[in-house]
Amino acid sequence: MALRDQLRVLVVDDMSTSRGLITQALEGMGIGSIATAADGPSALQTIERSPVHLVISDFNMPGMDGLALLHALRNGAKTAGVGFLLITGRADKEIIDRGRALKMNNFIAKPFQPNDLKAAIEAIVGRL
């Protein structure tokens, strides 16, 4: 059974367009289990209910931004070890540094092609 069949991914983005695009790209990679959330708090809830291996989250979100979500995940007993891929609109050094401090697994800057996303995911979990 290939890795992609088992990998569970949660996509977090406040823009439904982005969620749609990312989900579509993930489906294109053959990833079978994809959940989505529109904001940090509901992402945490979803994860609590059904754990995932990898969270792919936008940085720029109202209320709880991507790094605040990462912080919450790292501090959760069950979620501390979850893989985290941050999507940023700009590869801002300050954001990346903060992410690094929170053990962010990887990041990808917008805009990206499905292949870029795949490479960024594979850098975390290995060959899909």
Add this chain to the structure above:
Amino acid sequence: MQEIRASFFIECEELLEALQDALQMMEGGEADDETINVAFRAVHSIKGGAGAFGLDDLVAFAHSFETTMDEMRAGRLEAEAETIALFFQCGDLLSDLVRVARDGGDIDDAVRSNLLSQLEELAGQDGQAAEEEVVDFQPMGISLDLPAIDGLPDLEADSAAVTEATETEANALRHVEIRFSPEPELYRSGNEPLFLLRALAGLGESTVCCTREALPDLEEYDGTANVMAWQIELHTNADDDAIRDVFDFVDGLCSLTITEVGPDDPGGSGDEVTAAPLPVDAEPEASLPAEPVPEPIRPQMSEDTVTQAAERPADTQRSKPGATVRVDLDRIDRMVNLVGELVINQSMLAQSVDASGLSGNTKIASGLDEFQQLTRDIQDSVMLIRAQPVKSLFQRMARIVREASSDVGKTVRLKTEGEGTEIDKTVIERLSDPLTHMIRNAVDHGLETPDDRVAAGKPEEGIVSLRASHRSGRVIIEVADNGGGINRPKVRQIATDKGLISPDQDLSDTEIDNLLFLPGFSTASEVSNLSGRGVGMDVVKNAISALGGRITITSTPGEGTTFSISLPLTLAVLDGMVVRVGSETLVVPLSAISETLSLQKEDARALGPQTQVVRVRDTFVPLINLGTELGYSPPRESYEGAIVLLISHEDGQRAALVVDGIEDQRQVVIKGLQDSYGHVPGVAAATILGDGQIALILDPADLLMNASGQSRPHQLARTG
């Protein structure tokens, strides 16, 4: 992909709206630290989406815009009035770029490069420099040879471990067998097993079997004995308590056993297993023995029932963000039309039942009443789907004010009120053009020049107000300015010069104001860049009346002018009074009728050879005989005993319409005539009545305007 692209543009509209809101708050000084973040995020999200679709123009501009806003976020740039004004202009351009990306077209490059250079100047070098920096980051893999996350299977484990793990997952679903056997008392107390079975099906996939073991032979059958029982196989993640909760209301009226058959095995390939819901929380019930455990029902009034039921849908694999659904407008329109047909059908049915002579207290009649009520409720609900707040429209007007005021060199502030007022989406769309024109007019003609304002002791800044509200089943939209008011002598002069009225005509203030609505009238002595775009207030008026609305003016010299538009809530149905005139059946909108009267001999009085008035309490109201007015019947000899509908117009004008009889009062579906016949004076639309007959729906205000013997400006224009 096309679908996502379409949804991107819809999302852009929302983001642009959020941007406008934030900028307005900043302009009004109500901004807090989060406001600039909201504005930034909106632009940033547009950029992000645009990048995915390769909309480079949009990305480039949004990038510069957000870079400058980022400076403000970082506290390096003050939110000065000029900067906010620039942001507004950038917001407008951004909205244009979105439109061009969606519909095609051109952007004014001069405007764009001007804005870009202003943005860059504000952002300075710092913002750009931070951008260029290459960020060094080493991706971190997650350790896959260990269960990385609690509760998740080990990814790299051998296939046996995976199978084991996935089996554990499947435990979340239980397979239970429920035996439900009602006591006779359950039926006697009016309970319905079907509802219980349905509620049970809500907990998961269920298979229902009716057991007939207790069913005796027909000759032995006792109708009141308990012979029916059901066996239900349920695949659910609900626990026994949740299942019992379903039977809460029939506690003691049935026997109920819940048997754990075992953990659910959905079967199939590994792929399907992967798609099954993850173990949410390991339910202790999952490990219950697979032995039958018959249990009596425990009495239980649990609040949990509600909570559990409410939470259950959220257990689906993909969480549904937000509580809204985007639906193609065509689908809603189709539904609106169907509901319209349903209303017609319902009234036809009611009529034929009525005609069949059934008495009012039969089941059919009461069923029909319920049907009518339901039809109405459905209709109201469907109409609500189409309703939208006027906010988006008002925001567009904010832009018009900004552009118009800078074109004519006036300082103007737009005040809005009642942005949450909802109207039919079509009405909102079709209001855009007339409102734009009215706003331009208010800025251009309504408000004085800054010098004149100061000379008149007013603040230099003029105010244009846009207000929306609900009033007696209609929506009122007002466009007001605090300018100099309508220059009536000048209006009169122009109308005379253009031959619209004769010089010696005696006109009231209201009548003079209404001259503005005459075709070919324009108060601007020269065609200004702004409002003189070939359309006059007559076009505005036509657009409004095409929406079933009316427009009125009130103006006070020195204080300003208010245009008030009154619109129906929906364009699809109306409450009407069905009346008979000659051999025709007509519908008069109920909203226009203030009362109905039966005339006494002394009520009607002649006021000249053609004009009759009727005395209503202490006032005299002009009498209009619908039959003669519409050419259905000859003039009446006497109005004694005549039935009269008293019509009230928003501007206070009244008239008494004489009809031959009132037949019914009902909701009718509006079928437009405009497409086939254009505007028919006095007629708003048509409808299909319960008996299949077509009836015209009158437009009382239009009728009043055109009625013979009425001295309205419209009339004067023709004769004068």
